[in-house]
Amino acid sequence: MEFETLAIHDGQAPDPVTGSVTVPIYQTSTFEREGMEFNGGFVYSRIGNPTRKALESTLALLENGRHGLAFASGVAAAMAALQVLRPGDHIVSSMDIYGGSYRIFKEVMQPWGVETTYASGKTTASYESCIRPETRMIWVESPSNPLMRIADLRALAAICGERGILLAVDNTFASPYFQRPLDLGADIVVHSTTKYLGGHSDVMGGAIITNDGKLHTAIRNYQATAGAIPAPWECWLIMRGLKTLKIRMKEHEANALHLARFLEQQPAVSRVLYPGLPSHPQHELAASQMEGFGGMITIELKGGMHAVEKLIKGLKLFILADSLGGVESLIASPSRMTLWALSPEEKAARECTEGLVRLSIGLENARDLEDDLSSALEGC
Ligand SMILES: *Cc1c(COP(=O)(O)O)cnc(C)c1O
8 A cells, every 4th residue: 555545544444442533542541451461452551552552553654664663752762762772882973963862962872881973974985984893873864954964875774784783764854755764774763753744833752663673672662661652642643644744745845845946046045955956965865765855945044143033033934943844834043043052163063054044844835935035035
């Protein structure tokens, strides 16, 4: 079955008791046992809950993976994936990653004894040169936040496979509709389901999908033990989001492509970073591993922070906010908002300049969004 059919029908057969067309929200902490022996059914909602199970099953299918797990947030999912490492192990990460993932490496993993080396991520060789004998994981985002760099996932998977290193891919920006890293050779896919999968800026969640039974068991045991699970209501909301993921992603992309082309023509804009534009340095690579380019655009304004402030002030439709992937268009300044906590040196190493602006293109009419940007850019 195809993507949109799976998103709507998997695990979602009408409830056998009531005929309810949607999966019920099993708002319960515990389940009656038939006897004192564990019989494989539901016992306690931290360990397993039918609403969460339905979501986990659909998440796995959409990533074309065998096993899915849902978490209370994207960073909870990242933490769970990183628990397969042990003190003394080493991570190679791309430099350009979500600020919260960077914070986990620096403030949680490092004190725990797991070091991370950051590759520029501009080439596959930049990752390879960071590998040490104790490297156990390569962690990448593709497209990355906020510079929209593309990692060659097939090439990285080959390098990891040769050396017994796990390849973990944060697939939040692309969504499984546009990119399925497991098919390209990745071992672990991580999501913030808060973003496109939920899709309506009204729920937090995270997910891990893998084909490897051993990895899955280890991460599932960690999920049950550490307990960063989503509530049944959250699971239900994310499942509702998944049902329209295809049509939303297509429209996010159509709007983003329209606006990226428009922004390329604007004198106030020095760079437009969108993998769907032929001017993107890795456009061909993106086209070879993605089925679409998503709804995120990063631009750089010639006028630096002063121009960014003016743009933000002049916009009427774009909302100044940190998240992404919802139906409404959002704007953020990486240097002042999502990456504000980094030192000037860390920002410089990441090429996070003051003139950068990250746009999450929503589902409003493309012409309305263009008009909004056009008039706000006039004064920049
Ligand atoms: C938001 C985000 C996360 C973290 O997810 P939360 O749901 O906020 O915990 C991780 N990776 C990327 C790429 C994100 O955009």
